[in-house]
Amino acid sequence: MQTVRAAFRDECARLGEALHGLSEADLDRPTDCRPWTVRELLAHVRSGAGRLADMLAAPAPPRAEVDAAGYFGAPKFTPEVDAARIDSGRREARELDGPALVADFDRAWRATDVAVASAPADRVVRTRHGDAMSLTEFLRTRVVEVGVHGLDLAAALAREPWLTPTAAQVIAELLAGGRPVPAELGWDPLTLIRKATGRARLDDRERAVVAAAGLRWLSFGG
Structure with missing residues (x-):
């Protein structure tokens, strides 16, 4: 848990630093995660980074049934699920301007970090897909989401990747x-x-x- 939590904190903080000062034109650039723009992809990352706070406020399932590798299974990426994910990112991106969206990403991941720090190490959570997972394994998926989509954002903004060593280790080991x-x-x-x-x-x-x-x-x- 401590390794994964450090990777989550490091990668989220680095992404937040990279996003400060972006112009509205930067946020409207296309990404390779089509059809999302930078703004829409960031909205998706913001939601994913903040998801654990609500999950930890809900009742805990009795036991974990899926690990991080199982979470990233083909059934999670059906056309219907992908369409809903795309629409959600686009809808959420319209709710805030650029500075507010960046600030809300910072708020979301920090709320997750506080919630994780207060939870028992053996806590089990239920994902939005209905999977029961250990807290550590689900947090591992958050490192993947922030780190891999950080590569997408860096490419869209024509910047060198800012992937942190701690996140790179966690993601590479999982992959x-x-x-x-x-x-x-x-x-x-x-x-x-x-x-x-x-x-x-x-x-x-x-x-x-x-x-x-x-x-x-x-x-x-x-």
């Missing part, structure tokens, strides 16, 4: 399923994350090495 990444790929954590989430293409050699190693990437929506 690789705890298995070592073949040394012949020569990937650092950032490259692994980009390749495994479709943010960078695999060439034929890389695809063959990944297949031979039996690595299976998780399913992600936009």
Whole structure:
């Protein structure tokens, strides 16, 4: 938990720093998470980062049934679920101007961090998809959401990625399923994350090495 919580705090704080001073034109730039703009993607990230506060206020399920890898399963990214996610981000983006949206992201993730700090280490929560998960495993998914979408935001804003080392470690370990990444790929954590989430293409050699190693990437929506 302490490693995952540190990664969540570090990545959210770094994203907040990167967002300060963005113009309305910056916020209206397109992203590769089509059809979202920077503003709409940020609204989505803001909601995801703040979700745990309400989850921890609800009754706890008796036991965890899904881990972080299971949470990112193909059933979560059906066309219907993706459409609802896209519409939600667009709707929420219309509610606030740029500075207010950035400030609300800061409020949301800090509220989550306070709620996590007050919760028992073995707490179980129920996700909006109905999954019962341990608090640590769900917080791990929040690190993925903020970190990976941070790469999308950096690309849309034509900036160097700001992914923090703590978040990169948590995300890379989850994406690789705890298995070592073949040394012949020569990937650092950032490259692994980009390749495994479709943010960078695999060439034929890389695809063959990944297949031979039996690595299976998780399913992600936009």
